[in-house]
Amino acid sequence: MISAFDTQRRVVVTGLGVVSPLGNSADEFWQALIEGRSGVTAEESSSGEATCVGAARKFEGKIDDFGPLEKDLKKTIRKALKLMNRETQMGVAAAQQALHDSQLLSVGYEPERVGVCFGAGNVSMMPQDFEAGVRACSDAEHGFDFHRWGTEGLEQVAPLWLLKCLPNMPACYMAIYNDLRGPNNSITQREAAANLSVAEACYAIQEGSADAMVTGATGTTILPFNRLHAQLEGQVAAPVQNPETICRPFDRHRQGAVIAEGAAALVLEEYEAALDRGATIYGEILGVGSSCVVSPGRVVGRRQALANAIGAALRKAHLSADDIGHIHAHGLSTHRSDIEEAAAIRQVFGDRTSKLPLVAAKSNTGNAGAGSGALELVASLLALRHGRLFPVLNYEEPDPQCPVAPVRSEDCAPGDSFVNLSIVAQGQASCLAVGKCA
């Protein structure tokens, strides 16, 4: 019998899955990171203006993108694809990969003991879902007539349309396809969601309400409303000639964020059980911190929020700042966010900051919303596993206002533990402390 409050249970990562602008598997993702490749390309359009996007181009939303599946499950998922929006598809694909990688479901956990806590963003309305209805209520002269919607438009909307708009669908489909009947939640804290989801999943295992959890996050800033929000928030870089050079966190000539999409999933498992079954252990979840700082007048305090989150995560992990081997920065590549992030890091790590290796996978992928935090976490777990870090792409000229130490060489060691940082424009920050499993 497991005590409900046994906080001694250790939680480790035993499976990884990735859908990203750098490829559809953790291996492809890692290969691109160490080779310093960019997943940012120009988005073609007939109007000639080419927006730079980190699109997961290899992910076509086809069943073969979901990794190895047994026959019946393949059939089931294929049938449901049209009911899922793209974020849900990416999240589910990453989760199937992670479950396959961990071999978790072949070891006979009770379905009630395995759950899901996944991060997701605002689900975009898709114009095409309403197109038939709107056209049915429009004429050339007057445009759309709302008074006809209730009788002529509404019934043109697909019966299950509403479900497509719910951010809990990734977590629900993961549970349904894999018979995971344990705790199930979806965190919608934008870029901060991945670390928070991992933390909540970790607590479910530590407190004994589950023995294993699927976690991670999926997100996009490409789909219509996510793109609109990113554009309206005014952080997106203007198009350039060489799209692969546009995302340059902490570089003096950075010009803004790059819209992107992606998902990453992790399987978390109780340490002893993982050890007993000889699972691959990528790392151990050591601590989490979360904060939000917005002062009166709605001035967002990104620096203080991040510093609070890092401080809380280190305390939870019983680590000092000196124990941390590298930082995975949020590295949004906007002028302001990077300055504030650098200041937060400096506030916690002091003079050591200039020697502390910092990586930022957004330089390769762009900002995939909630998905980014998870992709970055996976990147650093792979760095622990391979014993090496990867360079921050396009980091050429240091910005004196960002006194941090982005990795430029190929032979930089990741250390035994790292912190993964995420921050949202509205002031929410999260930090996860992760270590090698000793």
Next chain:
Amino acid sequence: MKRRVVITGIGCVTPLGATTDELWNGLTAGRSGIGPLSLFDAENFPVRIAAEVRDWDLWDVGENPRQWAHCPRQTTFAIGAGLKAGRSAGLESSRIDPVRLGVYLGCGEAFADFDRFTQSISRTETGSDAEREFNSTALRIFDPDAECEFEPNLPASHLAALFDAQGPNFNCIAACVSSTQALGEAARLIRRDDADVMLAGGAHSTIHPFGVTGFQRLSALSTRNDDPATAVRPFDRERDGFVIGEGAAVFVLEELEHAQRRGADIWGEVCGYGSSQDAYRVTDTHPDGRGTATAIERALFDAQLNVDDISYINAHGTGTVLNDKIETLAIKRAFGQQAYQVPISSTKSMLGHATTACGAIEAAVCLLAIKHGVAPPTINYSTPDPECDLDYIPNIAREIDCRHVLSNSIGFGGQNAALVLSRFDEASAAAAVLWAA
């Protein structure tokens, strides 16, 4: 030692009123909050009724509504309920370490501006560049301030700002169990020593053309347009669906000793929480009610209680044919023979279905039941259904000495969550302190 989590403040904004007293008086009198849908012109819609929050704005909490005019309706509810909760707990006059005060909400998805969305579509030609063209039209016509407020992390950021709450900051969306899970997980963050005080709950409104379209297409809504007050009939044989509601409830959850040190009034205790998944279908609950039963069993286990310790169940009870039948099965599955003894009611019969906010509002109802020793009724119950054969407290509130109560929530996608809320017991608190010493 286990850190205990008590409730030191509650705030609500509901179709029956925006104070706990108004809410309670309405519920115990069996008053329906459902009426003609007035928030948009629904004249030609198949459904023209809703449980709306009426005659309320942010002046009620001293905020100028014009300053929040760009926010979706549900965000104003979250702010109203949050400020009321914080003030009732005396947070503003207590010196609470900002990093130990957090926010965990279950505020639901917000939808775009329907008028501008449909305009953008009707102005866009179909073709390969449709998405791009939609984007450029949308960029021109949408209100930037309002659009950015639709992101689901915003209400939690606003509450953090209002209280300088620099601690953990979460929002979850798990369909209709969202705010139940927000309360359960927020309590866990306090138990795990990540915070001492959490503002937790949820807010939602789907009373807009998108919401009515979506639920109508799912065939979930009652179409008793001619008699709004009797439209929601949970567990009654003649039930035909739910009525869309809206509102918010926010709690101040606090670590027991922290609350006692600052002399806060204690409403009750969060003793148990359980979450589970049917792992069956996104559209239907499992026909055996297995997931719902698991969530209830987990919450009882977490609270270290037996089924006969529970004096009242506030059911999810949406009033759809399927929900009420399966929830009844699930209660039998979890409670065994005791299912026939424990009084159950659905306050959605009066409040409608506030979607992601329903769990928090119903948790508030449970605390009021504990406080007053009365359980609210299920109204509109007239024709028994052989498949729903438990005690649903038909039509008239009942005096019940509520020591431990269970609040149950079920959501689309197969989501389930349950909370056990308890009367705060001084004696057992003293014993726990002695034991710790």
